[in-house]
Structure formats: C-alpha cells, structure tokens
Amino acid sequence: MDNPFVCDAGVDKPGIVGSRWWNKALKESSSLHTRRSSLGTGLVVAGLVLLGGATVWAVASASSGDDDEETKEERRRSLELQKDYGWNFGVVSETVVFDVQYTQTYAREALARLEADLAPKDAANLKYYVPTLFQSPEAVPRLTLPDGDTTRVKPLAEALRPILTPTMRDSEKRGAAYAALVASADSRVVTIIDLVGPDAVAFAAGAAALLDPVFLFDNWPHPRGVVPAHLTLAAATYYQPKLAKAKEERRAGAPPMFVIERGRLNPYTDDASQFDNRYAAKLPASAVANTDKVLYVVPTQANVPEQDDLNAQFSDWVKAGVEVRAIAADAFFVGADKATFGTTPEANTSFFAHYPWKKPAPPLVPVPTNERTAAYRPVARPAAATSVDPATIGLAGVVIGVGTGLLLGSKLNRSGTWNRTYSSYGGG
Amino acid sequence: MGERSILAVELCLQYDRQAHEALRHLLVQEKRPLSYQEKWNLYGHAAMTLLAHRGLWFRGCWDFYDNDLRARSDFNMWVSGMLTEEGARTHPSGTGDPYRNDPRYMTFTIAVLLVQGSPSERTLCRACDIQQSRLWQGDTFAHILSSMRYLNFASVEASTLYLIPNDGGYALTGDDLKHPKFQYLRPIV
Numbered sequence: 001m002d003n004p005f006v007c008d009a010g011v012d013k014p015g016i017v018g019s020r021w022w023n024k025a026l027k028e029s030s031s032l033h034t035r036r037s038s039l040g041t042g043l044v045v046a047g048l049v050l051l052g053g054a055t056v057w058a059v060a061s062a063s064s065g066d067d068d069e070e071t072k073e074e075r076r077r078s079l080e081l082q083k084d085y086g087w088n089f090g091v092v093s094e095t096v097v098f099d100v101q102y103t104q105t106y107a108r109e110a111l112a113r114l115e116a117d118l119a120p121k122d123a124a125n126l127k128y129y130v131p132t133l134f135q136s137p138e139a140v141p142r143l144t145l146p147d148g149d150t151t152r153v154k155p156l157a158e159a160l161r162p163i164l165t166p167t168m169r170d171s172e173k174r175g176a177a178y179a180a181l182v183a184s185a186d187s188r189v190v191t192i193i194d195l196v197g198p199d200a201v202a203f204a205a206g207a208a209a210l211l212d213p214v215f216l217f218d219n220w221p222h223p224r225g226v227v228p229a230h231l232t233l234a235a236a237t238y239y240q241p242k243l244a245k246a247k248e249e250r251r252a253g254a255p256p257m258f259v260i261e262r263g264r265l266n267p268y269t270d271d272a273s274q275f276d277n278r279y280a281a282k283l284p285a286s287a288v289a290n291t292d293k294v295l296y297v298v299p300t301q302a303n304v305p306e307q308d309d310l311n312a313q314f315s316d317w318v319k320a321g322v323e324v325r326a327i328a329a330d331a332f333f334v335g336a337d338k339a340t341f342g343t344t345p346e347a348n349t350s351f352f353a354h355y356p357w358k359k360p361a362p363p364l365v366p367v368p369t370n371e372r373t374a375a376y377r378p379v380a381r382p383a384a385a386t387s388v389d390p391a392t393i394g395l396a397g398v399v400i401g402v403g404t405g406l407l408l409g410s411k412l413n414r415s416g417t418w419n420r421t422y423s424s425y426g427g428g
Numbered sequence: 429m430g431e432r433s434i435l436a437v438e439l440c441l442q443y444d445r446q447a448h449e450a451l452r453h454l455l456v457q458e459k460r461p462l463s464y465q466e467k468w469n470l471y472g473h474a475a476m477t478l479l480a481h482r483g484l485w486f487r488g489c490w491d492f493y494d495n496d497l498r499a500r501s502d503f504n505m506w507v508s509g510m511l512t513e514e515g516a517r518t519h520p521s522g523t524g525d526p527y528r529n530d531p532r533y534m535t536f537t538i539a540v541l542l543v544q545g546s547p548s549e550r551t552l553c554r555a556c557d558i559q560q561s562r563l564w565q566g567d568t569f570a571h572i573l574s575s576m577r578y579l580n581f582a583s584v585e586a587s588t589l590y591l592i593p594n595d596g597g598y599a600l601t602g603d604d605l606k607h608p609k610f611q612y613l614r615p616i617v
Binding site (some may be wrong): 002003004005006007009010011012013014015016017018019020021022023025026406 | 430452455456459460461462463464466467507510511513515516517518520537543581582584585586587588589590591592593594595597598
C-alpha cells in the first residue's frame with residue numbers, strides 16, 4: 001500500500017486548523033473505525049464545503065447496518081448549528097408556513113440587499129445593528145453530516161414569502177404617529193420597540209421616516225422554532241422597499257429606535273419537538289450616550305414591566321439618571337388614514353403632558369389605555385438576571401459519536417442511524 | 429485486535445507571525461493520502477519547527493500511555509478537541525499591545541496512536557520514562573519532540589495535528605488561557 005495514511009476529518013476555520021489521519025493498513029484492528037469502516041469501499045460520503053474562506057469537512061461512512069458507534073448527547077448553540085448544518089437543522093424535510101401572504105410581486109433577488117437596506121443610516125448606530133435574521137434567507141450549510149442529511153437543505157429563501165397582516169397595517173400607522181410626536185421632543189429620545197416580530201417591523205417601518213431603526217433580531221427561523229422568526233423575516237421582506245427608501249430620505253443624526261422581537265424568550269420545554277431559537281436582546285449600554293430619555297414601546301399597558309433580559313440594563317440606566325419610560329402601542333388609536341395618541345386630536349396633542357419632554361407642556365388629556373405604562377418606572381429585579389441566562393437559552397440537543405467526536409444529528413431527528421444504539425430513544 | 433499506546437504533545441507558544449506561518453504551512457497542504465515517509469517528514473518538520481522556536485514556549489502538556497483503553501480514549505479526546513473547536517476562538521482577538529504585556533498565544537497539538545509492542549512504540553516508551561520532577565521542564569519537552577524521529581508510521585494507526593489559531597487575528601489571549609478548559613497546560617519551567 002503506497003499511501004496508506006488517509007485524512008478523514010478536519011477543520012479549517014479562522015480559530016483552528018487541523019486534521020486527523022488513519023493508517024488504512026491497520027484499520028481492521030481498531031474499534032475506532034466503526035464510522036470509517038467503509039473507507040475505500042465506495043460507501044463514503046465526503047463533505048467539503050467552502051464558505052467565506054473557511055473550510056470544515058469530514059469523511060464518514062454512509063449509513064450502514066453494522067454501525068455500533070457509542071453516542072452521547074450534548075447541547076450546542078442553536079444558531080451555530082443552523083449556520084453549520086442548515087436553517088432547518090434536524091428536520092430538513094420540514095419548512096415554515098406563512099398563513100398571511102402578501103401576494104403582489106416580490107423579487108427574491110432583493111433578499112441579497114436585505115441586510116444592507118435595513119441597516120441603520122447613522123454610523124453611530126451601525127455598531128449596534130444585529131442583522132443575524134436578515135442573513136438567513138440565502139444561507140446554505142457549511143458542513144455535511146455523516147448521513148448526508150444536510151445535502152438536502154434548501155435555502156430558506158425558497159420558502160420565504162412576504163406577509164402583511166391587519167395588525168401590521170395598524171402598527172405601521174402607530175409607528176408613524178409615534179415618531180411624529182417623539183421626534184418633536186426638545187431633546188433626543190431613544191426608542192426601544194418590543195413588539196411581536198411582524199408588528200415590531202411594521203411599527204419601525206412607520207416610524208422610519210423620522211427615526212433610525214436598529215434591528216436586534218439575533219436568531220434564525222426554524223420549522224420548530226419556539227420563536228416564530230420566519231414571520232418577522234417575512235414582515236421585513238414586505239417592508240424592505242419602504243425601509244430602504246426611508247433610509248435614503250431620513251435626515252442624518254435621526255434618533256435611534258432599537259427594534260426587538262417580543263417573542264425572543266418564548267417558553268421552551270422539549271428538545272424532541274421544539275427548537276430553541278431564543279435569545280437575549282443585545283441592547284447596548286451605550287445606546288443612551290447622547291440622551292437621558294428612553295421610551296419603551298410595548299403592545300399594551302399589561303406588558304409592563306419590561307422583559308427579564310432588559311431589566312438589568314433599564315435599571316442601570318435609571319441609576320445613571322436616564323429617564324426610562326414606557327408606552328403602549330395600542331394607546332395609539334388607529335383611524336382610517338392615520339393613528340393618534342389617544343382617541344382624539346386633543347389627546348394626541350397632550351402627549352407631552354404624559355411624557356414631559358417638550359415645553360410648554362400641553363393640557364393633560366387622559367389616555368386610559370396607557371395609564372399603567374405612563375406611570376411605570378423600571379426597578380431592578382434580582383430574579384430577572386438569573387431567569388435569562390444566555391448560557392442556557394438558544395441551545396439545541398445533538399448527538400455526538402463518542403469515538404469520532406463527529407456530530408451525528410439533532411435530537412429532533414429520530415431517524416438517524418445513531419439512534420439504533422441510543423436506548424432512550426427507542427427508535428431508528 | 430492489537431493494543432495501542434498514545435503519545436501526545438501540546439505546546440502553547442507566544443504568538444509569533446513567522447513561527448505561526450511555519451506551523452500553519454504544515455497543516456494546509458493537500459489532503460491527499462500520504463506514504464509512511466511523507467508522514468514521517470510531516471511530523472519531523474512539525475517537531476523541528478517547534479524546537480526552533482523554543483524561546484516562545486509558554487505552557488505545555490505531554491502524555492505517553494501504553495494502556496490500550498486510555499490510549500484510545502485519549503486519542504479520541506484530542507481529536508474531539510479539534511473537531512469541536514473547543515479551544516479555538518470564534519471571534520478575533522485583535523493583535524494585542526506588545527507594549528502593555530498583552531501578548532497573544534497559539535497552541536500546536538500532536539497526537540499519535542501507536543501499535544503497542546512495536547519497536548517504535550517501545551523506543552518512545554523508554555524515551556518518555558521521565559522523572560516526576562522533570563516532567564514539565566523545557567528540556568523534557570525538547571527531548572520528547574526530538575524523539576519523534578523514532579516514529580515508524582507503519583506502527584501508527586492514527587494521528588492528528590492541529591494549530592490554534594489558523595488566522596493570526598484569532599490568537600488566544602492571556603484571559604483565554606485562564607479558562608478552566610486550558611488548565612491541563614502546565615507552565616514550562
């Protein structure tokens with residue numbers, strides 16, 4: 001045998017480069033070969049993927065009946081798994097569903113510009129931008145699983161359709177009304193929009209003529225994701241033209257509005273039927289560097305206090321002298337053409353009586369749907385810090401071959417050959 | 429089924445662009461099947477490159493076990509450390525400030541799974557019979573690396589080589605090395 005050493009696995013990423021080699025002349029004598037036993041017999045799946053200069057690859061035996069490799073379970077970052085093995089990791093035959101589609105002309109080619117079109121205009125805000133979600137549509141797997149499952153992954157863009165729901169239409173009008181008021185304050189107000197994904201995007205689109213949107217959507221959609229990020233993405237594709245145009249026309253130095261998906265911390269209970277694509281909001285502490293006023297937009301006045309992942313930041317800002325207030329999106333009454341704060345023009349004019357950021361203060365007109373939010377002030381909740389530990393959310397169960405160290409599949413997928421040896425699954 | 433032994437060496441060096449490039453060059457070559465001679469040359473070059481940069485050695489670890497279970501288990505562990513990218517950074521660390529005691533580091537790992545009882549394995553076994561008090565001395569690491577020339581790759585069932593980082597911008601920081609996952613790396617005395 002002239003060249004008996006065969007390289008069968010390795011990694012070539014910025015952080016590490018290396019490889020593993022086997023001596024074929026000695027292979028029959030080792031229990032370590034269970035996944036490589038068919039090297040040279042034609043039953044080999046070789047994965048070699050090049051993406052952005054990074055290479056990760058593995059050669060492993062195709063599914064064989066005598067595969068008895070010992071396995072173990074681990075939990076790994078969901079987002080990294082999706083980037084490596086595909087957006088629908090573990091359930092490649094499943095896709096996402098869009099119940100309310102926008103049926104007019106839609107150019108998939110525009111998805112290539114989504115990340116850029118929805119980026120903040122102001123360079124000072126650009127560093128806060130989290131475009132993770134907008135990078136998902138055309139992404140393809142960087143790695144091949146030993147069973148070849150990932151070779152069947154189709155880009156999310158093939159399933160993606162823009163949506164426009166009735167609540168999105170309302171939210172867009174509310175965003176426009178909100179921005180018109182906040183932008184007229186005597187000094188800069190930083191906005192934090194914490195609405196259900198599609199409504200958050202719509203609200204931002206409505207406000208984008210006057211406020212600089214900074215999207216903080218830090219996950220990818222998944223067919224079984226507990227966060228329905230595909231709907232947020234679909235809303236973003238619908239509003240992409242409007243947001244791009246608003247960005248062009250918006251004046252430089254417009255106040256920022258940070259846009260967060262309200263469902264980012266949805267309940268998650270089951271590795272086998274759900275995919276944990278949750279995340280904690282990356283709200284930058286320095287977002288208030290040029291202001292002492294923050295307005296937190298929630299769906300209704302029942303949605304205060306703020307979510308746990310924001311509490312520490314909000315309370316820190318309060319301690320630093322920043323005035324952190326809240327407002328309910330549904331305090332903006334939606335009419336035929338536009339929305340107003342409260343139900344009357346007088347109530348709308350009284351906005352700065354509720355939020356005294358413009359002088360002279362107008363007469364106060366009560367807005368019952370906003371009383372609790374207007375009165376709310378954040379306080380530190382020690383339990384909040386422990387309830388949202390970034391180290392424990394956004395993780396997915398995977399199965400690892402003990403002998404090879406290779407990732408064999410997701411716990412969502414019970415048809416992998418590795419399940420034959422994992423008694424607790426009882427499948428395969 | 430024959431029994432196996434393992435020889436593994438990992439060195440953590442202060443990052444040096446020239447040394448890094450020399451080590452990296454060994455790992456980015458074509459992944460075609462190699463002959464025993466080519467494998468010997470590759471490992472010989474790796475050992476010589478590390479020896480040539482002894483002044484950069486910072487921490488290290490080496491093992492030789494002629495216990496079959498331990499050998500197989502440890503080899504898997506070393507490989508797993510590579511495939512899971514356990515010690516690698518996922519984000520750039522920057523270049524550091526050479527004027528503020530903020531150096532960067534790199535690690536180079538060699539592991540071979542040997543046929544127990546083969547002449548090559550027995551020679552390495554004797555070479556690795558080191559007094560406890562000298563285990564972590566620089567001279568000992570140099571001795572182990574020099575002994576790589578006794579490897580006969582006909583008696584090597586499997587091997588791995590890897591370098592952290594691949595891109596110099598991802599070199600390890602001093603804080604990275606304080607992480608418990610790097611505790612196995614001993615200061616070289």
